[in-house]
Amino acid sequence: MQTIDLEAQGLRHLNATLHAQAQETNQTSWEIVNPRGSHAIACGLDAPIEVAVKGSTGYYCAGMNKQATVHVQGSAGPGVAENMMSGTVIIDGDASQYAGATGHGGTLVVKGNASSRCGISMKGIDIVVHGNVGHMSAFMAQSGNLVVCGNAGDALGDSIYEARLFVRGSVKSLGADCIEKEMRPEHLEILADLLERGGSDAKPEEFKRYGSARKLYNFNIDNAY
Amino acid sequence: MCGIVGLFLKDKTLEPQLGHMLTDMLITMTDRGPDSAGIAVYGDTSDGLAKLTVQSDQPDTAFDGIADHLAKTLDVKVTVSIKDTHAVLELPTDQIADARIALAKMDHDVRVMSVGDVIEIYKEVGLPKDVAARFNISDMTGSHGIGHTRMATESAVTTMGAHPFNTGSDQCLVHNGSLSNHNSLRRKLTREGVHIETENDSEVAAAYLTWKMQKGASLGEALQSSLNDLDGFFTFVVGTKDGFGVVRDPIACKPAVMAETDQYVAFGSEYRALVNLPGIEDARVWEPEPATVYFWNH
Secondary structure: OEEEEHHHHOHHHHHHHHHOOOOOOOOOEEEEEOOOOOOOOOOOOEOOOEEEEOOOEOOOOOOOOEOOEEEEOOOEOOOOOOOOOOOEEEEOOOEOOOOOOOOOOOEEEEOOOEOOOOOOOOEEEEEEEOOOEOOOOOOOOOEEEEEEOOOEOOOEOOOOOOOEEEEOOOEOOEOOOEEEEOOOHHHHHHHHHHHHHOOOOOOHHHOEEEEEOOOOOOOOHHHOO | OOEEEEEEEOOHHHHHHHHHHHHHHHHHOHHHOEOEEEEEEEOOOOOOEEEEEEEOOOHHHHOOOHHHHHHHHHOOOOEEEEEOOEEEEEEEHHHHHHHHHHHHHHOOOOEEEEEEOOEEEEEEEOOHHHHHHHOOHHHOOOOEEEEEEEOOOOOOOOOOOOOOEOOOOOOEEEEEEEEOOHHHHHHHHHHOOOOOOOOOHHHHHHHHHHHHHHOOOOHHHHHHHHHHHOOEEEEEEEEOOOEEEEEEOOOOOOOOEEEEOOOEEEEEOOHHHHOOOOOHHHOEEEOOOOOOOEEEEO
16 A cells, blocks of 8 residues: 655645556555645546545546546545546545536446536446436436436436436436436346446336437427527 | 635634634635635624724825824724724724715725624735735634635726625625626616625625615525526625625536534635634535525524
8 A cells, every 4th residue: 555645745746656657556556645625636547556535635536537446535526537538436425516527438436415517428437426416417418327326406417418317316307308218127237237336225226217308419490590 | 716715603712713714714715816815804893883994005194193083073982903904993883974974085095895893804916825914814803704815807906806895784795706797786786876886796796785685684585586686607605793604606616615513614615725624524514505595693
C-alpha cells in the first residue's frame, strides 16, 4: 500500500505519480489521505491500480478514468467520473451534479444519492445509484445503463437515445421522448448483473425500465415553427 | 462563478470564533472569486442603538469628524469605530433615517454598506485574504455571518458591486449566478418606491426580498416567491437579524453544500469551504435541493 498525503504533497505530485504507473506495476494499491474536497483527484488514470480516497472530494474526481478502481470513502463533488472510459469508481457517500457525465465505459457506483444531471450524455458507462437521482438525469443519454435504486427527479431521460434506465422507486416526471418500457427477461438479466456489480441487494423485479420512444430521431415537420 | 460561505451558530460558545471560522471558509473560496470579497457579521446588539456601516476610498478625510458632525446635527450621541476604509457609526435606532440624510448632505465621500441593529458589512475589491485582513474579520464575534468572493459578470468590479447587499435593516444577500430579468424587476421595484443603489443584478434580488418582507412576508415566504419572480441562475444565501436562509433556482447549476450539527448550520459553494469546521466529520452534509427554501431562526 502506497500512501499519498494530498495536503502535504500536492495535487500535481499525486496525479503525476498515479499517471506514472505502468500497466504491469507492482504498486497496485494506493491510498490518498487529506483530500479535503480538493479538485481533480485521481484524474486521467490509465493503469489497473486501486486508489482509495480517505474522505470527500471536490470537482472532477476520477475524470477520464481508464482501468483503475477509484474508491471515494466520502462524498464527491460535481463531475465525478466524468468521461470515464473503463474501470470502476465507487462513492460511499453522495455525488453532486453530473456524476458520470459523458462516460464511455466502466462502472460508477454511488452508494448515497446523486444529484441533478447524473449520467448526462452517457455514452456507454454503467451507473448504479443506491439512493435517488436529481432532475435531468440521463439527459441525452446515448448508451449504457443507469440504475436508480431510489427515486428519480424531474425530466428523467430527456431527449434520450439508446441508454437503458432502470428505476426502483418513483419517477417525478419523464423528459421528452422518454417512456416506460416492458421489462423482458433479458433486461432482468442485465439488471441483475448491474446490481451485483454495484453491490446492491435490490431485486431486479422491483424495477421499471425506461428508454427512448425514438420519436425525436428523425426530423418531424410538425415540430418546426 | 463566485464563492459563498455562511455560518449560522446554534451554540453560543462558538460566537467568539465566528469571525475566525468565517474568514477561513472565505479564503478557501478565493479561486471562485478573486476580484472582490465581502462579509456580513451579525454581532452584538445594544438596546435602542443601531449600526450604520459606511465606506470611503478616502477614509482619512471622509471619516474625520464624522461622528461629531452627526451628533451635532441630530443632537444625539454617536460613536464611531474605524476599520481601514469602513466606519461603523452607532446611534439611536430612530435616528438612522435622519443620519443617512445628514451623511448625504455632508458631501463627504462615504457610501452606506449596511444598516441595522446588529449587522456590519465589510466589502472591498481585492483578494479575500487581504480584504478579511484589512477589517480584522477573524477577531469578530457574532451569532451568524455570510461571506462572498466575487468573480464579476453583471456589473463592474467596484466596492459597491461587491456582495453582500444590504437593502433593509439587518438584511443581507449574497448571490452566485446571474439574473436575466433584473432590469425589468428594478423598474418595477423603483415604481414601488424601493431604492436600488447600483446596476448590479444581485442587489435587485436583495431589494426584492426586502420589499416582500416589508409587505409582511416571512424570510421563508419571500424566498419562496423569489422562485416565481426571479429569472436566471442563482444560489442565494440571505441573513436577517435572527435568521439565515438558502435557496437555489430550479436548474441548480450553481453549486451548494450544507452541513448541520448541534452547534451550527454552515453553507459553502464547495465542500472545501467546510473542511475545517468543528465536528464536520460527523455533521449531516447535504446538497440543498433545487427550488427548495431552507431557513433557520434563532
